Amino acid sequence: MSDIPESIPKPEQLGVIDQQLPRSDWMDTPVVFKHGSYCYSAKSKFMSYLDLPNPRDWSPMDKDWKLPNDWQRIIHEGLRERLSKYRSLKVFMDICVRCGACADKCHFFIGSGDPKNMPVLRAELLRSVYRKDFTTAGKILGKIAGARELTVDVLKEWYYYFYQCTECRRCSVFCPYGIDTAEITMLARELLNLVGLNIGWTIEPCANCFRTGNHLGIQPHGFADSIEFAVDELEEITGIRVDAPINKKGAEILFITPSADYFASPHYYTLLGYLALFHEIGLDYTWSTFASEGGNFGLFTSHEMIKRLNAKMYAEAKRLGVKWILGGECGHMWRVVHQYMDTMNGPADFLQEPVSPITGTRFENARSTKMVHITEFTSDLIRNNKLKLDPSRNNHWRATFHDSCNPARALGLFEEPRYVIRNVCNNFFEMPDNTIREQTFCCGSGAGLGNDENMEMRLRGGLPRANAVRHVHEKHGVNILLCMCAIDKATLPPLMEYWVPGVEVGGIHELVANALVLTGEKERTTDVRGEPLMKEEDTKDV
Numbered sequence: 001m002s003d004i005p006e007s008i009p010k011p012e013q014l015g016v017i018d019q020q021l022p023r024s025d026w027m028d029t030p031v032v033f034k035h036g037s038y039c040y041s042a043k044s045k046f047m048s049y050l051d052l053p054n055p056r057d058w059s060p061m062d063k064d065w066k067l068p069n070d071w072q073r074i075i076h077e078g079l080r081e082r083l084s085k086y087r088s089l090k091v092f093m094d095i096c097v098r099c100g101a102c103a104d105k106c107h108f109f110i111g112s113g114d115p116k117n118m119p120v121l122r123a124e125l126l127r128s129v130y131r132k133d134f135t136t137a138g139k140i141l142g143k144i145a146g147a148r149e150l151t152v153d154v155l156k157e158w159y160y161y162f163y164q165c166t167e168c169r170r171c172s173v174f175c176p177y178g179i180d181t182a183e184i185t186m187l188a189r190e191l192l193n194l195v196g197l198n199i200g201w202t203i204e205p206c207a208n209c210f211r212t213g214n215h216l217g218i219q220p221h222g223f224a225d226s227i228e229f230a231v232d233e234l235e236e237i238t239g240i241r242v243d244a245p246i247n248k249k250g251a252e253i254l255f256i257t258p259s260a261d262y263f264a265s266p267h268y269y270t271l272l273g274y275l276a277l278f279h280e281i282g283l284d285y286t287w288s289t290f291a292s293e294g295g296n297f298g299l300f301t302s303h304e305m306i307k308r309l310n311a312k313m314y315a316e317a318k319r320l321g322v323k324w325i326l327g328g329e330c331g332h333m334w335r336v337v338h339q340y341m342d343t344m345n346g347p348a349d350f351l352q353e354p355v356s357p358i359t360g361t362r363f364e365n366a367r368s369t370k371m372v373h374i375t376e377f378t379s380d381l382i383r384n385n386k387l388k389l390d391p392s393r394n395n396h397w398r399a400t401f402h403d404s405c406n407p408a409r410a411l412g413l414f415e416e417p418r419y420v421i422r423n424v425c426n427n428f429f430e431m432p433d434n435t436i437r438e439q440t441f442c443c444g445s446g447a448g449l450g451n452d453e454n455m456e457m458r459l460r461g462g463l464p465r466a467n468a469v470r471h472v473h474e475k476h477g478v479n480i481l482l483c484m485c486a487i488d489k490a491t492l493p494p495l496m497e498y499w500v501p502g503v504e505v506g507g508i509h510e511l512v513a514n515a516l517v518l519t520g521e522k523e524r525t526t527d528v529r530g531e532p533l534m535k536e537e538d539t540k541d542v
């Protein structure tokens with residue numbers, strides 16, 4: 001069944017981008033909430049679970065947003081507090097020279113043509129209010145100095161456009177001053193949250209995570225059942241029954257991955273890869289029902305929320321008495337772990353500097369956080385010849401790789417995933433240079449925007465990524481787009497279905513699962529999706 005609603009225009013219509021500038025000045029052009037291009041509000045019950053301000057049921061299409069009476073004062077005080085707390089915010093408010101280098105780097109501007117989706121103008125939505133309230137020139141000269149009052153219309157504009165930024169940081173790569181519009185978005189969202197303006201697809205996962213440990217609200221027995229099901233399925237494919245310990249005290253390593261890996265497709269095939277790998281190397285590890293989520297939607301909500309949700313990782317590592325933590329294929333988990341965990345909830349001095357028990361490699365880059373990424377771990381195993389791999393089992397796949405914004409641009413994980421892919425797959429093709437690695441294009445649906453009501457904007461925002469995939473699809477016959485982020489695995493399939501039919505989406509450890517030769521396994525006839533493997537004679541010209 002298609003994920004694309006009937007109401008969405010066809011690709012040949014959506015692909016024609018209206019680049020006309022509005023007739024009026026941007027300050028005098030009010031926001032229009034267009035169906036398919038905005039996110040629904042958070043439900044009051046999920047806001048209440050988290051003790052968020054002003055819980056109520058409301059819709060962005062309502063005239064009255066049921067704001068608190070003193071909402072202007074709340075936002076003003078919130079901005080004052082953040083300007084004094086985050087030096088970066090103060091600097092970003094003051095130093096933009098409006099050179100425009102960032103303007104055409106945002107996938108939402110490229111795909112929508114809406115000037116307020118230029119990073120420079122998106123930031124200006126907040127900066128104009130900052131000037132009015134916090135600078136002398138703005139107070140005296142007003143609009144001439146680029147300043148404006150914070151009105152309800154401005155607040156509505158903030159909601160529309162700050163929930164139309166995936167915090168991907170592509171624009172920051174091109175800014176000569178290093179202005180990071182993603183950080184501006186994060187703080188603008190914090191301000192919106194102070195008066196109860198949050199979106200459903202960030203607050204519901206946060207509330208679920210807070211109550212049950214994971215975004216999907218899965219309870220411990222559901223988690224255990226799902227892992228057990230995967231163990232059964234892996235046995236059917238390989239003839240090997242693996243052990244998958246849960247809440248095992250004294251295990252050497254705690255493994256944490258996004259909950260989508262054990263409940264959604266195509267994430268689930270990645271899970272089969274982890275299980276097969278850990279069994280084959282005899283890893284002494286454990287899953288946790290409490291730290292049953294790697295992702296952290298707090299990143300899209302507030303710093304306070306990041307901290308609350310992230311705390312379970314160290315708490316569970318302590319409770320179980322492990323030496324260090326291994327992280328699965330996840331995007332924003334990795335940004336939170338490396339950017340915030342150590343100072344927000346650490347240092348975790350009760351853990352040890354991670355050392356691979358199989359190769360003896362010391363992961364010095366993880367000395368501080370005590371958390372290693374699965375692609376670092378697996379690439380190290382391959383480099384040290386610890387795995388028997390048969391890449392021909394992936395000959396039915398012609399793969400390309402989408403650098404997920406957070407692990408790639410934010411943290412520099414460029415080589416490890418590629419090293420793993422090249423060793424498990426014979427047919428790998430890179431997308432054009434200016435669309436990968438540091439300059440990677442976002443999936444268009446991160447930061448809590450991957451909901452169905454926002455589908456048109458998702459497809460517009462994903463257009464640059466889809467164009468690059470189409471290039472390798474047409475040139476090299478690429479038929480799978482690999483990635484290492486749960487949000488990507490959820491949001492890229494409809495993007496491909498719409499813009500580049502014929503390209504599937506998968507995880508890196510899915511291809512590891514196919515290629516890994518397990519000791520004592522039966523002859524494999526299918527890949528982990530149940531698709532028949534190519535016969536030798538069919539692979540000769542590959």
Ligand code: SF4
Nearest residue numbers: 096098099100102175
């Ligand atoms: S590139 Fe940087 S300095 Fe130039 S307009 Fe964009 S944010 Fe401002």
Ligand code: SF4
Nearest residue numbers: 106165166168169171
């Ligand atoms: S962070 Fe990404 S989505 Fe947000 S303005 Fe920059 S390029 Fe656009």
